[in-house]
Amino acid sequence: MGCRGERVSGSCGCKRGAISSIEYLARGAVLRGVPKADAELICHQQSAQDMWIAFVDKQTKPEYANYIFARQRLIANAYTTERNMNDWLHERQLYRNELLHYRSGVSDEEFAEILLGNVAQTHRDVVRQFSKHFDSGYQRSTPSSAQVMNALGADSELDARMDDPQQGLDISYALAGKKQGQQQDQQP
Template identity: 35%
Template sequence: MWRAFEADKTKRAFASMIRVRRKLYTSTFTLGGNMEQWLDEVEDLRRQLENMNEVITDREMVNIILQGVEETHRNVVRIFNQPQPGGQPVTLDLVLNTLRGEAETDKAH
């Protein structure tokens, strides 16, 4: 009986993890949307996965976020697709701050 309970709980946990992971990897920003809200939602999905012992690295988050804004912020994606000065890797903070800055610029227009 206990083994059946554990097996069922494991299956449900795995299914939940797969659903959250799919939602994270397919999340896209829509034109006219709220960038801050979208970034918060993506970060929340990452935290949910971490709570399930599924760690998403900063580097992977960079890829996920750039994939999510590819349709609406191609210029940002192009910037980070180029070699960075000094050969430095693109950091998550740099991507987040750039997108927030772009969103503020868009609001001003």
């Protein structure tokens, strides 16, 4: 019979008299409900506390490894211009939600900084506007992730319009008119 039967019968190598009744009760409580394969691994520990620690360590290692990989996918995935910004932002949000599954979420401020760090090469204006690391001497309020996501989406939409020949001309004329108006305002 398996470890549970040995524990009950006392034939697992531990002397029944050497184990106090409280320790014996604690061992039984730890082993109750534990899968048989896990019970066979942990029943050889010296005390119920050691059994519990061995079981928790065995169960949490894969969970922690999965958390590390999920966090890496969130942090180390820079945006490239070949991707659709909305799809990329949606993917980042899914990775953030995955971290909540591991009971270790990312704060709104940290998520905003992660987004800004991943778009630093393609959206410098947005990074300058929101990043607290860009100009440390300038006091600014901490941006929310929603503000950063909205700015990135709007900036990408503007870039897409500039790529469209007809809309690009309309935007170029609007920008030229704005610059011309600024020059006239500056002349005395």
